[in-house]
Amino acid sequence: MEFVRLLLVFLHLLGMGMLVAMFFVQMRVGKDGPLNKGWLHGAGLQLLTGVALVALAPLTDKEYDHFKIGVKLLVLVVIAVLVAANVNRQKVASWLTPALAGLVVLNVGVAVFWT
Numbered sequence: 001m002e003f004v005r006l007l008l009v010f011l012h013l014l015g016m017g018m019l020v021a022m023f024f025v026q027m028r029v030g031k032d033g034p035l036n037k038g039w040l041h042g043a044g045l046q047l048l049t050g051v052a053l054v055a056l057a058p059l060t061d062k063e064y065d066h067f068k069i070g071v072k073l074l075v076l077v078v079i080a081v082l083v084a085a086n087v088n089r090q091k092v093a094s095w096l097t098p099a100l101a102g103l104v105v106l107n108v109g110v111a112v113f114w115t
């Protein structure tokens with residue numbers, strides 16, 4: 001079971017890397033371009049792997065702080081809603097890319113500093 005947890009953490013960290021990479025992709029596209037669908041895929045991967053880690057906690061002998069997890073989930077929902085609302089638009093608002101990146105960094109901070 002420990003291998004499954006490590007695999008999920010591995011994918012969770014790759015998902016984080018993908019969301020950080022999306023910021024740079026979006027910067028290259030500039031504000032006249034559409035929102036890259038990678039944001040949606042990265043957010044989906046974080047949600048799936050995060051929920052699976054929490055759901056499997058009794059089997060992996062882990063105890064997670066549910067308040068912390070709730071905050072991470074809330075931040076991710078905000079990311080997902082912003083992405084879903086803008087992914088089909090021709091142009092992105094100039095505040096959207098820094099806001100999404102800020103929320104991703106916020107969740108990394110919550111994950112690391114909230115012990």
Ligand code: HEM
Nearest residue numbers: 016046047050051053054064072073076104107108111112
């Ligand atoms: C943008 C979204 C997210 C980012 C960037 C993110 C980032 C991270 C990072 C960097 C870690 C490793 C922390 C460490 O080992 O010290 C981590 C761990 C974890 N995350 Fe997330 N996370 C996100 C969303 C979520 C969500 C939505 C959930 C649950 C619903 C979640 C559940 C967890 C759990 C349970 C761990 C601990 C895994 C373990 O060490 O066993 N994460 N996250």
